[in-house]
Amino acid sequence: MAYWLVKSDPETYSFERMKKEKKTMWDGVRNYAARNNLRAMKKGDLCFFYESMNGEPSVVGIVKVAKEAYQDPTTTEDWSVVDLEYNKALKPVTLKQVKANAKLSQMALVRLSRLSVQPVTDAEWQEVMKMSGS
DNA sequence: GCCAACGTTGGC
DNA sequence: GCCAACGTTGGC
Numbered sequence: 212m213a214y215w216l217v218k219s220d221p222e223t224y225s226f227e228r229m230k231k232e233k234k235t236m237w238d239g240v241r242n243y244a245a246r247n248n249l250r251a252m253k254k255g256d257l258c259f260f261y262e263s264m265n266g267e268p269s270v271v272g273i274v275k276v277a278k279e280a281y282q283d284p285t286t287t288e289d290w291s292v293v294d295l296e297y298n299k300a301l302k303p304v305t306l307k308q309v310k311a312n313a314k315l316s317q318m319a320l321v322r323l324s325r326l327s328v329q330p331v332t333d334a335e336w337q338e339v340m341k342m343s344g345s
Numbered sequence: 346g347c348c349a350a351c352g353t354t355g356g357c
Numbered sequence: 358g359c360c361a362a363c364g365t366t367g368g369c
Contacts (some may be wrong), residue, residue, distance in 0.1 A: 350367095
């Protein structure tokens with residue numbers, strides 16, 4: 212099983228809403244690297260849900276891949292979406308904390324700050340989980 | 346709201 | 358195929 216991180220501006224789609232709706236179609240990705248990552252997701256993979264452009268940008272929870280990549284129905288161009296379902300909330304781990312942790316210095320979140328769908332290694336996943344007290 | 350970083354577009 | 362111009366993301 213692989214791990215990922217998906218970003219969202221809470222004004223567009225918050226984790227709170229994810230929790231309420233249980234499941235959502237993750238659309239709007241318009242970046243090739245992010246699209247490739249979407250397409251590599253397998254059903255059952257877990258993703259950190261990261262809220263950006265917030266007072267305190269943070270990993271706030273976990274969502275699960277419910278349906279693998281398919282054509283984005285909101286466009287006729289070649290873009291993909293996946294379905295994500297709510298899994299669990301976490302005690303938030305802020306970007307500040309991630310940046311301060313030497314073990315996470317290679318994380319895409321730090322190095323490729325603008326990539327909206329990114330892979331997370333097993334080690335990084337475990338470390339962030341540890342930081343959230345889980 | 347500003348601006349740095351970076352991805353994309355388009356002229357040559 | 359290079360690179361300047363432009364647009365967008367996202368941290369602060």
